[in-house]
Amino acid sequence: MPLSNKYIQQRIEKAKILKEAGFNPYANNSQRNTNIEKFLNVNSDIAESEEKRDENRHYIVSGRIKLMRIMGKASFVKIEDESGMLQVYVARDNLPEGFYNTIFKKNIEVGDIIEVGGYPFVTGQGELSLHADSLSLLTKSINPLPEKFHGVTDKEIRYRKRYLDLIMNAEVRKTFQIRSRVISLTRRFFEDKGFLEVETPMMHPIAGGANAKPFVTHHNALGIDRYLRIAPELYLKRLIVGGFEAVFEINRNFRNEGMDATHNPEFTSIEFYWAYKTYKDLIEITKEYFGYLFDHLDLPTLLPYGDMKVNFDNFQEIPLIESLTTIGGVPVEVTQDKEKIITYLNDKGITVKPGMNLGQLQGELFDAFVEEKLIDPTFITEYPVEISPLARRSDTNPDITERFELFIAGREIANAFSELNDPIDQLSRFEGQMKAKDSGDDEAHEMDKDFVEALSYGMAPTAGQGIGIDRLVMLLTNEHSIRDVLLFPAMKPLNSEETPEEE
RNA sequence: GUCUCGUUAGCUCAGCUGGUAGAGCACGUCACUUUUAAUGAUGUGGCCGAUGGUUCGAAUCCAUCACGGGACACCA
Numbered sequence: 023m024p025l026s027n028k029y030i031q032q033r034i035e036k037a038k039i040l041k042e043a044g045f046n047p048y049a050n051n052s053q054r055n056t057n058i059e060k061f062l063n064v065n066s067d068i069a070e071s072e073e074k075r076d077e078n079r080h081y082i083v084s085g086r087i088k089l090m091r092i093m094g095k096a097s098f099v100k101i102e103d104e105s106g107m108l109q110v111y112v113a114r115d116n117l118p119e120g121f122y123n124t125i126f127k128k129n130i131e132v133g134d135i136i137e138v139g140g141y142p143f144v145t146g147q148g149e150l151s152l153h154a155d156s157l158s159l160l161t162k163s164i165n166p167l168p169e170k171f172h173g174v175t176d177k178e179i180r181y182r183k184r185y186l187d188l189i190m191n192a193e194v195r196k197t198f199q200i201r202s203r204v205i206s207l208t209r210r211f212f213e214d215k216g217f218l219e220v221e222t223p224m225m226h227p228i229a230g231g232a233n234a235k236p237f238v239t240h241h242n243a244l245g246i247d248r249y250l251r252i253a254p255e256l257y258l259k260r261l262i263v264g265g266f267e268a269v270f271e272i273n274r275n276f277r278n279e280g281m282d283a284t285h286n287p288e289f290t291s292i293e294f295y296w297a298y299k300t301y302k303d304l305i306e307i308t309k310e311y312f313g314y315l316f317d318h319l320d321l322p323t324l325l326p327y328g329d330m331k332v333n334f335d336n337f338q339e340i341p342l343i344e345s346l347t348t349i350g351g352v353p354v355e356v357t358q359d360k361e362k363i364i365t366y367l368n369d370k371g372i373t374v375k376p377g378m379n380l381g382q383l384q385g386e387l388f389d390a391f392v393e394e395k396l397i398d399p400t401f402i403t404e405y406p407v408e409i410s411p412l413a414r415r416s417d418t419n420p421d422i423t424e425r426f427e428l429f430i431a432g433r434e435i436a437n438a439f440s441e442l443n444d445p446i447d448q449l450s451r452f453e454g455q456m457k458a459k460d461s462g463d464d465e466a467h468e469m470d471k472d473f474v475e476a477l478s479y480g481m482a483p484t485a486g487q488g489i490g491i492d493r494l495v496m497l498l499t500n501e502h503s504i505r506d507v508l509l510f511p512a513m514k515p516l517n518s519e520e521t522p523e524e525e
Numbered sequence: 526g527u528c529u530c531g532u533u534a535g536c537u538c539a540g541c542u543g544g545u546a547g548a549g550c551a552c553g554u555c556a557c558u559u560u561u562a563a564u565g566a567u568g569u570g571g572c573c574g575a576u577g578g579u580u581c582g583a584a585u586c587c588a589u590c591a592c593g594g595g596a597c598a599c600c601a
Contacts, residue, residue: 029535029552089562096558112556132551146559169536170551171562176536178593188535236601279600280526289601420539427601434601465600503594516592517601 030251035162040159043125047162052137054084059105062150065142068149075143082159083152084137089170098151101136109151116155124310125345126157132170137510151152160298183513194506201495201507203319205272208292208491211314215307217268219329222257222276224250230473231255231412233355233465234277237287242392250276255412255486255510256473258295259441270294272491281303283503284433284493287512295441300425304438305401308428309337312399319498320467327500331396341404342388350391357369363387377461381406381421396429403440404522411467413439424461438487445477 037047052410057063061081068076079262085101085108096209099131114122121367130136139156168174174188175398179524180187180194187194209219227246229236231253239248261269271291281287295304312334316323323334335425346352356362372390374383408505409413413423442448450476458466495507505511 027535032552091560091563092557093560093563094557096560098560100561100564107559111559113557145561147561149559149561151559166535166551169562171550172537176532176593179536181593234601259593277600280598282600283595285600437601487562493601514592 027224029166030164033131033166035164037130037164040125040129040162045159046373048089049158049160052084052160053082054137054141055082055517057103058083058085058108059085060104061108061142061152062106065150065267068142069148073242074433076140077141077153077340079141080139081142081152081216082137082139082156084135085129086135086169087132087161088095090132095122097126099136099138101138102192107192109145110140110146110154110157111143111147111151111158112138112154116140116153121157125155128256130157130159132157133162133165133167135161135163138421157424177505178513181505182513184410184509195378197499197501198497198508198509200319201491204315204495204498205290205491206309207315207318208489209272212268212270212292212294215268216427218266219294220258220269220271221273222251222254222261222271224276226251228468228470230468230470231257232275232277232413233411233467235279235465236432237276252277252291252366253291253488255488256470258293259481259484260473260476261488262297262441263296263476263479263486267297267482268486269297270346281512283505284496286492286504289504290491291484291488292491293488295484297482297484299486300440300483301426301438301483302405304487305426307400307434308438312337315498321498325500328495330397330431332431332497336398338400339403340396341422342402342406342423343384343390343404345402346384346387350393352387352391357384357387379407379408381410385409393429393434394432397431399428399435401426401428409456411455412442412448415442415447416441430497431481433493433497434490435497436487438485439480441484441486443477443481443483445474449474 023172028469040047051289061083065076065079078426081134082102083103085103086413087099088107089100091098095115096111099110099112101108101110108476112126117126137158137160138152138154139152140152140154142150144150153245168190174180180191223250226236227243227248229249229252231285232255234252236249236252239250240246241248253275254273258269258271270292272290274288274290276288278287279283279285288324288444290327315321318332325332325334328369335478343357346357352366356366358380360380360383363380363386364374367383367386367390370390372386374386378386388402392402404416404422405413405427407413407421407423408426410423412427416422416424423439425435425437427438442451453470458467492507496502496504499507503509
C-alpha cells in the first residue's frame with residue numbers, strides 16, 4: 023500500500039493541521055524573485071561590509087528544506103533549489119505572532135518546499151545567509167527524505183527512484199547537466215557546420231544499419247510487425263540520395279541484447295552523413311568536435327577516467343592489422359592466416375565460433391588484444407570488408423574498407439566510414455549477410471532491397487559517422503556505468519510491479 | 526546466460542559458532558536566539574527480500590526463487 027507507513031501518516035496529519043490553520047499545503051502563489059545562486063553571487067560583498075548585513079536589500083527565495091537546526095526562539099534552515107543551497111536564519115520575533123512556535127516548529131519539516139523572504143547577512147561563522155522576515159509553505163512533503171548525512175547510496179533505489187537520487191545527491195544533477203550540455207553542444211557544432219538536423223523513423227519494417235537483435239512491436243491497424251530501430255543509418259543515407267548534403271540525427275536506438283555497465287536496451291547516438299567527403303575528413307571533424315566540446319565544457323585535455331589519464335591532445339591513427347602487431351603483440355604472420363589466428367586465440371584460452379572468416383577473426387584478435395589498450399583517442403582504420411557490410415572498399419585494397427572506429431579509454435566511442443554507394447556491391451554484401459544469417463548468425467544484417475534501390479539512383483560519395491552519446495558522457499563525467507548517465511536506466515520490474523498480461 | 530557478493534526500522538549500517546532485534550540519523554515530547562551532520566534529556570518505531578526445509582527453537586544453517594551490485598560471456 024502506498025502512503026501507508028507511520029511517518030507518512032504523521033506528515034499527512036501535519037498537512038491537515040496546516041490547512042486548518044489557513045496554510046495551503048500545496049500553495050500555488052510563489053513570489054520568488056531570485057534563485058539561490060544569484061542571491062549568493064549578488065550579495066557576496068556583504069562579507070566585506072562593516073555591518074555584515076544589508077537590511078535595505080530584500081529577496082524572496084524558494085527551495086526544499088534539506089536541514090533544520092531548531093533552537094528555542096530561532097532556527098537555521100538549509101534550503102536548496104536547482105542552483106544551490108542557502109542557509110536561512112529564522113527567528114521567532116521576526117515572524118507573525120505565534121507562527122514560529124505553532125506553525126514553523128511543529129508542522130514544517132525537512133523535505134518541505136518553502137518560500138522565504140528576507141535580507142542578506144553573514145553569520146558569526148562567516149556564512150552568507152538570509153535573515154527571514156517571512157516564511158511560507160509551498161509544498162508539503164509527506165514522505166520523509168533519506169538520512170541527511172549518508173543520503174541514498176543504494177544503487178537500486180537511486181536508479182529506480184531517480185527523483186530521490188536527484189534530491190539527495192547534488193553531483194548527480196551535475197552529471198545530467200553535463201549530459202544535456204554535451205547534446206546541446208553537439209547539435210550546435212553540426213548546425214554551425216551547415217548540417218541539417220532530421221528525424222527518421224523509430225519503427226522500421228526492416229531492422230537495418232547495424233548488426234543487432236531488434237525489439238518487435240505490432241501495428242494493429244495494418245496487422246504487421248515493426249522493429250524498433252537499431253540504427254538510423256539507412257534512412258539518413260536515403261536522404262543523401264535525395265539531395266541533402268549534410269544531415270545528422272541525435273536520437274535513441276534500441277537493441278534487444280544484454281544489459282551491463284556499457285549497454286542499455288535504449289541508448290542515444292548521433293549519426294551524421296556528409297556528402298562529397300571521405301572518412302579522412304571525418305577524422306578531422308572528429309578531432310575538431312572533441313576540441314569544441316572540451317573548450318565549451320571547460321574540461322582539461324588531460325582528462326582523468328578511473329585510474330587512467332586520457333590525453334585529448336594525443337589523437338593517434340593506426341590501421342587495424344598494424345595495431346594487432348604493434349599494440350596487441352600478435353605476430354605478423356599470424357594476422358593474415360585463418361588457421362594460425364584460431365590456433366593463436368585457442369592458445370590464449372579464447373574459443374571462436376566455427377566458420378568465421380578472416381576478417382571476423384582479425385576482429386576477434388583486435389577485441390582480445392588491442393581494444394583495452396587504446397587509452398588516448400585512437401582512430402583504428404582499414405577495417406576488413408567482411409565485418410563492414412555498409413562501408414566503401416578501399417580503392418587500392420578490395421579486402422579492406424575506408425572505415426575507422428575511434429577508441430578512447432579502452433572503449434569504442436565512434437564508428438565511421440566512407441559510405442558504400444555502389445548498389446551492386448551493396449546488394450552482394452547484403453547477400454553475404456543473408457548467407458551468414460542462414461548459417462546461424464542471427465545478428466547478420468538484414469537485406470534491405472528498398473535501400474539498394476535508393477542507391478541505384480546514385481548517392482553522392484559520402485562519409486558517415488555514429489557516436490555513442492552515453493559512452494561519451496561517461497567519459498566526460500568520469501562515470502563507469504551507463505546507468506549513471508541515463509536518468510532512468512532500464513531495470514527489471516519488481517514483483518509488485520508485474521502486470522498480469524498473459525492469459 | 527555463468528560465477529560471485531548483497532537484501533535487517535523511512536535512510537546508513539551492526540547483529541559471533543542458531544536462543545526470538547540493535548546503533549546513528551530521521552520522527553514524537555521537553556529545553557535552548559548565530560547553528561554547521563547544532564546540542565542535552567526522553568520516547569515511539571521491525572512480516573530481518575519471498576517460499577520451503579533442518580531444528581525444541583532460524584535474521585543466523587540448507588534449498589529454491591525475486592531484485593540489485595561486481596566480474597565474465599554475448600554485444601557496440
